[in-house]
Amino acid sequence: MVPFTWAEVGSNTVDSLNPRYNPAMNPRANEPGPPNFLGGPAGSPQSDVVVAWCGACWVEGDHKLYVGPGGGHNNYYGNETYVWDAETARFSIPETAWPTGSVGHSPGYNFLDGLQATGKYADGKVRSYHSYGNFATRRGSEAWFFGGAVGALSIDTTNKSAIWRWENGNWVDKSGFVIVGNVAGGVCWDERRDLFYIVGAGTPGGIDFYDPTSNQHGRTGRSSNAGAYARPAYEPLRDLLVVLTSSQRPTIVKVARLGADRESPMAVPTTGEPPPSNEVSTGLGRGAGTNGFVYDRDADRFLIWQGGQTVYTLTPPALGSDPMTTPWVWGRLPLTLPSADPGAPMAGSGTPALGAAVVCSTPRPRRCRCSR
Numbered sequence: 001m002v003p004f005t006w007a008e009v010g011s012n013t014v015d016s017l018n019p020r021y022n023p024a025m026n027p028r029a030n031e032p033g034p035p036n037f038l039g040g041p042a043g044s045p046q047s048d049v050v051v052a053w054c055g056a057c058w059v060e061g062d063h064k065l066y067v068g069p070g071g072g073h074n075n076y077y078g079n080e081t082y083v084w085d086a087e088t089a090r091f092s093i094p095e096t097a098w099p100t101g102s103v104g105h106s107p108g109y110n111f112l113d114g115l116q117a118t119g120k121y122a123d124g125k126v127r128s129y130h131s132y133g134n135f136a137t138r139r140g141s142e143a144w145f146f147g148g149a150v151g152a153l154s155i156d157t158t159n160k161s162a163i164w165r166w167e168n169g170n171w172v173d174k175s176g177f178v179i180v181g182n183v184a185g186g187v188c189w190d191e192r193r194d195l196f197y198i199v200g201a202g203t204p205g206g207i208d209f210y211d212p213t214s215n216q217h218g219r220t221g222r223s224s225n226a227g228a229y230a231r232p233a234y235e236p237l238r239d240l241l242v243v244l245t246s247s248q249r250p251t252i253v254k255v256a257r258l259g260a261d262r263e264s265p266m267a268v269p270t271t272g273e274p275p276p277s278n279e280v281s282t283g284l285g286r287g288a289g290t291n292g293f294v295y296d297r298d299a300d301r302f303l304i305w306q307g308g309q310t311v312y313t314l315t316p317p318a319l320g321s322d323p324m325t326t327p328w329v330w331g332r333l334p335l336t337l338p339s340a341d342p343g344a345p346m347a348g349s350g351t352p353a354l355g356a357a358v359v360c361s362t363p364r365p366r367r368c369r370c371s372r
Helices: none
Strands: 006-009 054-058 063-068 082-085 091-092 135-138 142-144 148-149 166-167 170-173 188-192 193-199 208-211 216-219 230-234 240-246 252-257 292-296 301-305 312-315 328-332 346-351 356-360 368-371
Touching: 054 135, 054 142, 135 188, 193 230, 193 240, 230 292, 328 346
Parallel strands: 054 346, 188 230, 292 346
Antiparallel strands: 006 368, 054 063, 063 082, 082 091, 135 142, 142 166, 166 170, 188 193, 193 208, 208 216, 230 240, 240 252, 292 301, 301 312, 312 328, 346 356, 356 368
16 A cells, blocks of 8 residues: 555455345345344444444454444344454454344344343343444454443443453453443553553443453542543553543543542643544434544554544654643644545554554445555
């Protein structure tokens, strides 16, 4: 790839794998009536696995992007996971991650099955939710998913989830307990302490943590100070928790020094032009609430993308400066057309093996696009 360009890559599409048309995945594919996996009452399509307030997870260790499960909230009903392999540039659905039985068919699977508070269906697979920013990568080799919010039916508002890790081709419950769904929020991994931080409107009263080694979950004692659609990222060089509060206008950057006991994220000064409202999450339509917000360690900056033609940058103050009082700087990558399609979440950036930001394009044909 030519540096700072968008390029469509891949030899197949998400649409080509639609379980609706595969009798092996969908036993009711040939039955009359509302088709399985089509979506909710509004007929939301399969593309909502990436359009409808949903994110994805890039894992550098295996060069794969994990998209799914589900759409939630009367959007897409399937709970399958799509895997894009950078080595082959192809999407697949591992057989172990095929969707639960007859999800989405009417009459068919009972979403109000009494198991809503477990975060699982009867077959043990993760329920279909909006995933927001609730994916995180640990040690560059592990994909984790902290559930979402609002089940496949809008009336399923229990917002409870297990804590999942991708193992052997599927999401596996690693905690054995449920947590309050991280409503419209996000998760990041602190590499110094080996902790996940859970930030969002679904963690009222503070920022949660999860210790994957001891399997302990609790409160950090820090207030999130962020509304819906917040996106956290860990900055290892300065040991900071950085939260992008993209539901607020203009976009506000909030920072907490993790070495300071129980310091909550506070707004910091910025210079430059922040992302405009039409290119960041507003929470007012499909595709909203899915800001990509990731730290590019090689360049010591953050990358932000929520559709449109622009990838924004956020550069911290120089090392040794006070990150709470010294301005952070907004900027843009000098990307050229063809642009990425609007509305897709960014799942990874600055990946050493690819040297690219990886996104998943949402409109048909829903291929992957890279920006180098």
